[in-house]
Amino acid sequence: MIIQEALQFLFELKKNNSREWFTENKARYDLIKKNHELLIGKIIAEIVTFDEGLKYLTAKECLFRIYRDTRFSPDKTPYKTHIGAYMAPDGGRKSPKAGYYFHLEPGNSFVSIGIWQPEPLVLKELRQSVHDNIDEYKEITENPAFSSYYNILFDDGKLKTVPRGFDKDLPHAELLKLKHYSYAHLLTDGELKEKDFPAYIADKFKIAYPFNNFINYTIDELIK
Numbered sequence: 001m002i003i004q005e006a007l008q009f010l011f012e013l014k015k016n017n018s019r020e021w022f023t024e025n026k027a028r029y030d031l032i033k034k035n036h037e038l039l040i041g042k043i044i045a046e047i048v049t050f051d052e053g054l055k056y057l058t059a060k061e062c063l064f065r066i067y068r069d070t071r072f073s074p075d076k077t078p079y080k081t082h083i084g085a086y087m088a089p090d091g092g093r094k095s096p097k098a099g100y101y102f103h104l105e106p107g108n109s110f111v112s113i114g115i116w117q118p119e120p121l122v123l124k125e126l127r128q129s130v131h132d133n134i135d136e137y138k139e140i141t142e143n144p145a146f147s148s149y150y151n152i153l154f155d156d157g158k159l160k161t162v163p164r165g166f167d168k169d170l171p172h173a174e175l176l177k178l179k180h181y182s183y184a185h186l187l188t189d190g191e192l193k194e195k196d197f198p199a200y201i202a203d204k205f206k207i208a209y210p211f212n213n214f215i216n217y218t219i220d221e222l223i224k
Contacts (some may be wrong), residue, residue: 046202053089061092114182152181
């Protein structure tokens with residue numbers, strides 16, 4: 001019910017994305033936000049059973065604000081029409097590490113894992129790590145449990161050519177062009193209605209733990 005109520009609110013918000021409508025429905029949003037925070041807290045508690053890096057993380061640290069920053073955007077609608085939460089070690093939504101993302105949006109809800117748009121130095125090291133450990137990377141991402149669920153690779157804005165220092169004819173050259181190392185799965189209506197959603201989705205995140213661990217090992221080595 002928590003998820004369905006949030007989806008209904010977001011559906012209405014998309015049709016009435018104005019400060020006037022939001023103000024009139026602020027009490028409703030506050031309740032949805034509170035319930036969603038509880039939901040994220042339960043998901044974190046489930047994730048901690050296999051990823052202790054999230055042990056001291058709170059739901060509040062993970063949830064993104066619904067208010068849009070419109071300063072440099074041609075789209076001046078004031079509110080996001082989705083609710084996002086990034087559960088990652090060392091800061092949640094502000095973490096520089098790979099983690100677990102839950103995106104709730106009517107018709108476009110999904111989960112994703114890995115790291116999105118890392119800093120240039122981190123990205124450089126990650127590309128080198130993928131190259132140096134390509135067998136391990138493929139063993140993780142080509143595992144049937146992983147590849148059948150996380151079947152979307154974010155390749156937005158990838159480079160047109162292989163970065164300097166790498167052979168352009170490498171069989172894994174396309175992976176070295178990426179600006180994000182992140183995979184996703186679109187959530188079905190049935191998944192969103194799972195009776196014990198926190199346990200269900202954490203079980204799916206568990207599949208991705210080796211991938212996040214692969215990414216975070218490189219980041220940890222970089223910041224030592």
